[in-house]
Amino acid sequence: SSHITPSMEMAMHTTLLTLLSRYGPQYVFLMTTWHVWFAIFCLTLSPWFFHPQSFKEGMVWQGFVEWACWIDFGIDRREEQSRTGVPNTQRLGSWSFWNNERLRSLRTMPVHAKFDYIVYRLVPIPLMLLFASCAALRVDDIMTKPTLRSIIILTAGIAGILLSVIYYWATSPSFLWPRRVLNMCVRLVPNLTVVQRHYVVLGYGLVVKVAVVVFHHLLCAHLFMDSIDSADSSNRVVFFAAAFFLLSILVCSASLIGDTPPVLIRPIAMSLRHFSDAMLREVDICQGIVLHSCLGLISLLPISYIHGTILFNRAYAAVLGVEMRRRRVIGVINSTTAQNSIRQSYVNFRGFVRRVLGLRAITVKFARPVPTCVPNLAADLTTKGPITPNARRERIAAWLRPIADSLATNFGLQKSCLDSTFTDEPVAVPSNLANSIEALSHWLCNQMDLRADILTDRETESQFRDVVQDLHAHIFQNYLHWGEYTGMLDQVLGSSTTSSRWSIRRESGRREMVLAAFMSADNSSLWEKSNRDQSVVVTHNAHVHHLCLWFLLYGESANLRHTSE
Secondary structure (H helix, E strand, C coil): CCCHHHHHHHHHHHHHHHHHCCCCHHHHHHHHHHHHHHHHHHHHHHHHHCCCCCCCCCHHHHHHHHHHHHHCCCCCCCCCHHHCCCCCCCCCCCHHHHHHHHHHHHHCCCHHHHHHHHHHHHCHHHHHHHHHHHHHCCECCCCCHHHHHHHHHHHHHHHHHHHHHHHHHHHCHHHCHHHHHHHHHHHHCCCCCHHHHHHHHHHHHHHHHHHHHHHHHHHHHHHCCCCECCCCHHHHHHHHHHHHHHHHHHHHHHCCCCCCCCCCCHHHHHHHHHHHHHHHHHHHHHHHHHHHHHHHHHCCCCHHHHHHHHHHHHHHHHHHHHHHHHHHHHHHHHHHHHHHCHHHHHHHHHHHHHHHHCCCCCCCCCCCCCCCCCCCCCCCCCCCCCCCCCHHHHHHHHHHHHHHHHHHHHHCCCCCEEECCCCCCCEEECCHHHHHHHHHHHHHHHHHHHCCCCCCCCCCHHHHHHHHHHHHHHHCHHHHHHHHHHCCCHHHHHCCCHHHHEEECCCCCCEEECHHHHHCCCHHHCCCCCCHHHHHHHHHHHHHHHHHHHHHHHHHHHHHHHCCC
16 A cells, blocks of 8 residues: 555545634644644655655656556557657556555455454544534534534535546546547547547546536535525535545445455446445545645755755765775785785895895796686686587677677777786787677577577578567666666657757767667657668667677676676
8 A cells, every 4th residue: 555545644634624623724733733744744755855866857747647647547558658758658557457456455355354344444534524524514503403413414425425426427438438538639639649648538537526526515505505604614614524524435345345246236336346446546636636736846946956965975975985994994904914924024025135135036926726616627727628519609799790899999998818827928818809799699699599489590680680679678677777767868868859869079070879869768760761671770780789888898897897886
């Protein structure tokens, strides 16, 4: 269950009790409920306040768009991501799935456990607030208070339940009214995106909500205009509270209906369950709108600057200080141990004597012990052992070699390496370029071996493109998540035109593609392509260059790759 739901319930109950009080709202807040509002504020907004970069430019709006797509389960969201206007909106799930998972444990309880849950968990708080509303009702005739109060409360509650059923008919996708409104808007504006369609359905639901609440107030005021003062603000709040709490008891009780009710009442039970799910969804819509409105107002303050200045800088400085102290302590311990060792003292004394006598100093070399993890390991590890021939891997390596060699030349990466660890004279050993080509070719070869549809020596070009695309998505998954989290891709993803994705060198005047543009989700518009084959070839070529450069940098960076940055 979400932390927002209980905090919103507390805010709703506190607001109603404040409005029903005979004292002013200022007095009630200062003397009674200020600590309750502080707890509500902390419970609701603390995840955003203590999450770095949660209030940076565009994050609140992107969260609202994702929430609008998630809450609306009545519109097909399987269209292209490029038409949504926001990245990563095609796998947001749905509210209905989340609600079913949230209520699964309650719906599978036995009947006696459901009865206890309703009696001891659901009914007490709404019933107490109904009694409070009944006591706060202001009537004119003193003699008819007990009877009239209960009649008004029950009538207002039943009217609210009936109007909620009408609202359910007007907004449920099963009755096609949202689809009709959406089709009408599509005829008026043919180029509506998927996100804009969600806005249309959300706005239609808000209009119907306001109309139902206003009609409920007018209906109750007309029914009891002779007995109470309908214009009194407390009576208006009582009308709303009676309908809300009676409807909440009915909806929460009906939400516990399981998947297999008795056969005789199954149609009615499943209809009540669908009605309760729709009402719970409307409650979550109201909560989401209130929450995102508050977040939008708070985002106008310099929260991101405070996060970056106080939280991140201090935390990074503290971690860096601890690391520097740790290295200093280790260096002191190592130097002390070396100075106190007998061997080091002997070597220092011998070198001093030779320098005084004018003898030639010979560097002392200590033979490296042979590793003992493998039995019968040869002392010279520069000789290559037996290699199992693999024609597929050799073909892939030969195809990758010119691309990787060009990247290594352009970026100044290692293309050759000499080593004298096990020999007197330096010998050539595999360089970073060779190791990167071997590693990437093994990756691709293993991916092709795992696929049953790819036959040996009969690989097609399309099958190889699919393997490269899958490996590219796997390798760069964490990189993309990190880039979106830090905001490095915001400028590329948010650019409306292709021209903003290019940079111009001052010295040469050449146009160059921004590196982050290659990793954007809508990179299909980066090149002007005349047909689909050319688009596939360009994308495949970019993926291969990404993989080669990734493995080259990974091998070149050595221990630097273990840092988070």
